[in-house]
Amino acid sequence: MSMNTDQKLVSVFRNKFDNGLLKDGQPDPKRLPDIDIREFLEGVKNGVWRKPVEYVRAVVDNKAEYDKRKANIPGVTIWGTFIIRNAGKSDVPSGLMSVDLDHLEESEIQRVFNLLKSDPYVYAVFRSVGGKGLCVIFRVDYQRWLESFEGIRIYLTEQHGLVMGWDASVKDICRLRFVSYDPDTYVNYKAQLFKKYPRKEKKEVVKLPYTHTETDIRYVLDQIHARALDLTGSYEDWFRIGWALISQYGEVARPIFHEVSQYHSSYDSNDCDKKFNYLVATRPHSIKIATFYYYCRQAGLDTATPQTKEVQSLAAMAKKQKVSIPSAVDTVLRMTDISEAEARPIIEQVYASTEDFATQETIYEQGVRHIQSHFLFYNEVSRRIESPSGSIFGKWEVNELYNEVLILFDGKLGRQAFESLLFSRKTVPPINPLKQFFSQHQHNKPTGIISQLASSIETDTGWELDQFAPSYTEYFLRKWLIGLVALAFDNLCDLMLILTGPQNVGKTEFFRRLLPEELRRYFAETKLDRGKDDEILLCENWIVFLDELSGKSFQDVGLMKNLLSSKVFDLREPYGSTNVKLKRRAALCGSSNPQAILSDPTGNRRIIPINVLSINREAYNAIDKTDLLMEAYWAYIAGEPYSLSNEDIQYLNDNTSRFERWSVERQLLEYSFAKPTGEGGEFIEHLELIQIQISLESRANGRKLESDKIRLELAAMGLKSYQKRFGKDPKTKKQRRPWVYDVVRLENP
Template sequence: MVVSIFKNFNEVVENAKIIEVLNDIKTGKYINIITYLRKSLAESKMEAYERAKKSLPAFTPSASFKGGRKLEFVTAYTQIVVLDIDKLTKEQLTNAKALAQETPYTYSAFISPSGNGLKIFVKVNSSQKNHKEAFLTLQKFYEEFLSLPIDKSGKDVTRLCFVSYDTDLYLNENATVYPVIATEDLTPYIVQNSEVITEPPTIASNGFSTENFSNDYLATYEHCVRFTEKKESYVNGNRNNFVHLLACNLNRKGVPLPTAMGYILSDYNFDTKEVATTVNSAYSNTHEHNKSNLSISPNGEISKQSKSNKSSEEDTDEEEEKPSFIDRLETFLNYRYSFRYNVVSGKLEYKPAKATLWKPLTDFVENSILREILKAKVKCNINTLRNLLRSDFCEQFDPFKDYFDNLPDNEDDTDYITELANTITTTKQDLWIECFKKWFVAMVACVTNDKAINQTVIVFSGKQGVGKTTWIEKLIPKPLKDYMFSGTINPNNKDTLIHLAECMLINLDELENLNRTEIGTLKELITKTHIRMRKAYGHNNETLPRRASFAGSVNTAQFLNDTTGSRRFLCFEVEHIEYTHSIDINLAYAQAKQLYKDGFRYWFNQEEIKEINHNNEQYQARSPEEELLLTWFEIADRETANNFINTTQIATKLAEKTKMNITDGTVMKLGKALKKHGYLRLSKKNGYVYAVKELSWEEVDNKNKEKEPPPEPPKPPEQTGLPF
C-alpha cells in the first residue's frame, strides 16, 4: 500500500509505503517538531501551535496521488479508512487506544500530533467509489465499540493525516479486512471504473434510504461541508446555525432537497424534526436555488458559470490556503534544527535534529544555515533569518529553572549544607555555619525568584595558597559553570554590569584593592534588584532581574574601609580549607531549594546583624581620626567623665596634641566614630556634647604599655644528671 506525502497541503513530495510512514512516526523522525507543537499547546500558545501544525508533513492514508490532491489525481486507492478521535483526556486516550487494539479490524493506531487525539486505520474490502459508505459503516461500528464520537472528516478520500510521534504506535499487518460489502458483490470492483455499478439502496442510521440522495452530488456536498466549516462550527449551541448555512449552500449549488436532506440527516442528525425543519427553511428561498457562480461536477471539478446572479455569500477555493514563505522557512528549520532562546544569557542556542548537545548560535553558524536554506530554494535573507530566530519561533529556556526543577527531592535528613560549610575551618565556626546556610539558600532564591535578592557577600580572609578561590568556584554545579564570573563589577561599564543578570555567582578577587568609594558602589550593587540597560546590538532598553550572588577573598586582615557600616559583608578568617572534598553539590542545592520552599529565613534580623558587625570589627580599617579619638578620649558616663565637649572641640584638642589639620571631613569622621563606639551624648543649650574621659600624655603612654604583652622570661637551661 503506497501513500502520498505532501508539503504545502497540495504538493506531492514523494510516494512511500504506508509501513515506512508509520515506522517514521514510531521511531521519532519528527520528534523535535512534535515536541515543540505539544509544548506550545500545553502552554496555550495557540498561534505557535497552529503555525507548527501547518509546517508538519502530511500524507493521504486512503490513496496515492500524482500532480495534486484532488480526486482526478488519484493513482491508486489503498482501501484504508482513517478514523479520527479528538480532544480526549489522558485517561480516555489510553483506554481508547487499548480498546482499538482489541478488535481484529484495527490495522494501526497512534496518538495524534496534538497529543490528545487518536488516529485509527482500518482496511476495507470496498472500492474508492464506496469510501464514504465504508467510513460511515466504520464510524458507527467504532463509536459503539469505543463509546466515543469519531470526527466525520475521514469520509474524504483526499483527507490528509499529519505525521506524529508515538513510540507505542500499534500496527497489525495481519489485521482482518472489514467487510463493508458482501463477498459476492466484490466481482464488479476488481477492475475499478470499468462499468457503472448500480448499488442496492442501504438504510442510513437515521432511517432515510440512501437511494434518496445520489452519489452524483457527493463531491458538491463535501465541498459545501468544507466551505461551511470555515464559517461556522458544529458545536453545542451552534448546531442549528451550522445546519442552516450548510443547507443554504447546498440550495445555491442546486442540490435537490431530498438529496440534501438525506446527506445532512446522515451526518448531522442531532434531532430529526429540528434538522428537517431547518433544512426546509433554507430551501424555502427558491429564488436562490442553483444560483451559485460555481459549478461542481460529480468528479469534483469546479468550473465557472455564466450566470449574472451570484450568491450573497461568495465561495472560496475548497483547498486549504497555501502556507506563506515564512511557514516554508519554519518548516525547513524545524526539520533540521532545534532552537531555543536562553533568557539568562540573552543568546540563541541550537542543535541539529539528531544531536543532544546545545551550542551557541554564532555568526558562522547563522551563515551556514542561511546557505542551506538558499540551496533548498527557500526564500530568505540573513535579516529575515535573524528576525525569525529572535521571535517566539524559538522556545524560551531558563538554565537555572531547568537545573533546579530537575534536582532530586531532598528525601533524607542529611544536612549537606552544614557538611559543605565544615569543609572550611574558621576562627568562628558556629557563626560561619549559620551565615553560610543563609547565604547559600539566598543564592538559590536569587536565581529562581526575580523578586528575591541575596544582600550579603561571603568574604574569606587568610594567607595565599590555602584554596579560597578554588573552594568558591566549586560552589557552582557543572551544568551552570558558564554562569560564574571572576573579577570586579564596574557600574559604569555595561559589559561587566550585565554579569549581575547573567551570572549565578560573582567572585570578587580584587576586593582588598577597592577604595572607600568603590566599596560604597559595591554595596549599592549588592542591594540592587534590577538592572535597566540596553544590551549590545539591542534596540530597546530592558529591565533585567539581578540574579548574581557575591563571594570574595582577601589576603590582608583589614580591608573594610567604609565607616558607614559593613553588615553586607560576612567576613571570616580561614584556618584550613578542604577544597578537594567529595560532597555532592547537587544534594546541597536540593536541600537549599527545599529550605527555600519551606519558608526558611535566609535574611538576618537585628540581633544577627549586631553579631555580624561585631565580628567585622577586626576587619575594619580605622581612619586616623577614629584611632586618635580612641587613644586620647575614653568612653565615660556623667560620673566618670572629666570633660563634656562637642565634636569640634574634640577635633581642636586632637589637633593641639598631634598637629592634625581640622576640616569638615575631620569633624564628620569624628562624629561617626563617636556614634559608632557609643560615647554618651548629652543635650545642652548650645547643642550636643559628649561625656569623655580625656587622658594625659602619661596615661596614654601607660595604656599603650599595658597593651603590649610582657616579654617572656628566659628559660633556664635544663639540668642534666652528672655522669658519675
C-alpha cells in the same frame, strides 16, 4: 511536546489617522503594542470595545456623523504587523485576510453567518463596526495576497452566492480593520489555508504524495461516515477504489470496501461481496493504495490526521536538508508527543516517496517549524540564544541558519521575516537554566551536605550558640547558600561570603568549584572596578567572585551596599540605544589574605567573613555539589530565612570584630577622645563637629579629614550629638544652640 505555530500578531492603531508617527515624522514612542489576533477576536466577542462601537452604531443612518465617529475608534491591521502603517513598512505577516460583506438585511445576516460558520476556509466571522455587515477572515498565503483576494471573491460568489457589498480596499495590506462588538463572534483557529486561486491552468495528472497508517485510513473512513459520502459514483471509480484497498490489505479489505460502498443509492451487501471477490481475482498491480487517497482528496477529505501531517512536514524538511532518517526520527520525537512506533513508518514513507509533500502551512509557519527543529532556546541568564549543546548562537550561526532557510524555501522567506521569527519567544522559547536545574533534580532531597561543607573548613572564627546549634561557619554558610537559591528564583539576597586567611589554603578554589560542572559557566571573577560591565556581570552569572578583594570598588562602602541591595539594574548595555532593566542573579563572594576587611562604621549587616586556617580538600571534593544545592533548594522551598534577623546581625558582629578595618578618622578619634563614663572627676567637653575635626587634623599634621566619616565614626563609638544652649553670641545677640558631642579628651602625647 508538539510545537504551536498559531500565534498571529497584528498591529494596533488608535484611529484612522494614526500611522505610528508623530507630527514631525518621528516614530511615536507611545504607539500601541502589537497583539495576537486571538486577543482581538476575543475582545470583539467579549465587548472590550463595546462602548465606542455602540457610540458609532447609534448614528449608522447618518453617514457623515457615522464616518466621523468611526474614524476615531481603534483598529488593527489584519495583514500582520507594521513598523508604521504604510504598505512599504510591513513587518511580520499574520497569514490572514479580512473581507467585508456589507449592507445585509438583518434577516440575512444570521443566515449568511450560519452559512460561513460551516465553511472550512473561514477563520472568523463577526459583525462589522456598523452592525449591518459581516467581517470574514480567511487564512491565506501572504505572498499571494492579490490572488487570494480575487480567489476569495470568486469563491464566495460561486460557493455561497454572496456578491453584495464587497469593499475592494481590502487589497490594501495596511487597511485598518476597525474594532467591533459581536458576542456571537465565530472563530475556527484550524481553518484551512485558502488556495483556490483564480488562474485558469490546464490540469495535469500529478502524482500526489501520501503516507499510509491505520490511524489515517480510519480517520478518512470516519469523515466518510460523518458526511454519508459516496465516493463510488461510477463503476470505474468503484472498481479502482476496491483494487486500491485490496493492494494494501488483500482479503482483509472486505469490510472497508463495504464501509466505503454503503452510501451509494444502489448499495446491496450481497452484490458488494460478489464484486469484491471479482476485484480480488482481477486486481491490476499498477493500482496502489494511493488511488484510494486520490479519490478521497477529490471529494475534499483529509487523508492524514493533524498528527500525521505534522510528522510529514518535519520529515519533508529533514529530507530536503539531507538529514538521515534516525536524525529525522529524533527531531520528530523531540518536537512532538508522537511515539517512535507511530512516527518512524511515516518518516520512512516520506523519505521513500519520489514526490514532494505539500503542506497547508504558510511559509511563515514552515519557517517557525524549521527554526524550532534546531531546538534553540533563549537563555534567560546569559540573555542569549543558545543551542542544546549550550553554545552561543551568534552572528555566524544566524547566517548559517538563514542560508538553510534560503535553500529550504527557495528564497521565499526574507531576511527580515526570518529574524523576526528567530528572535521571537514563540519560536525560540525562553529557558532559565538555573530553575531548570532544580526542576530536573526535584527527586533529590539530601540532608547534612551543607554541614559537611562547613566541616571541610578549619577556622578560628566564631563561637557556637550552644552544643546543639550549628557552628558559626555552618550557620552563615547555610544562609548564603539558601540566598544563592533565592537569587535563582528572582528574589534578593544581600549577603556576601568572604574567606580570609593565608595564601594557598584553597580559598579561591573553594568558590570556583562550588557549582556542579553543568552550571560552572555561571561563575565569574572580577575586581569590581568596571562600572556597568560589572553590573551586567551580576545579571548574567549566578556567582560573582572577588579574588583578594583587590578592586577599589570593594573599599567603597556605599557602592558595595548598593550592589548588595540592588535587585534590578537600570543600565544601557554596550551598543544599546536605550536603557534596560536587568535582574540581578548573582550572589557575591570573595577572598582576602588580610583579615581587616570590614570598614563600614555604621555596622556590618551583609558581609560574612570566615578566617580559613585550612580546607580539607579530600572532604571538600567528596561533596556532591548537586546535592549541596538541592539541600539549600529544599530549605528555600520550606521557607527557611536567608536574610539576617537582628539577632543574626548581633551574632555576626559579636564574632567578627577582628575583621574590622578602622579608618584614619576612627584611629585618631580613639587616640584623642573617649566617651564619658559618668564617673566623678571626668572633665567633659561639649564640642561641635568642626571643633573635633580641627583637633584631629592638628594631630594628623594638618591632613584634611572627611567630616561625614568623623560623624559616622563618632556614632560607631556610641557618641551622639545633641543641641546645647550656650550664652548669647556677642555679635548677633542671639542665643546659640549648636549641635555638640560630650567627650573626654585623652592626654596622649
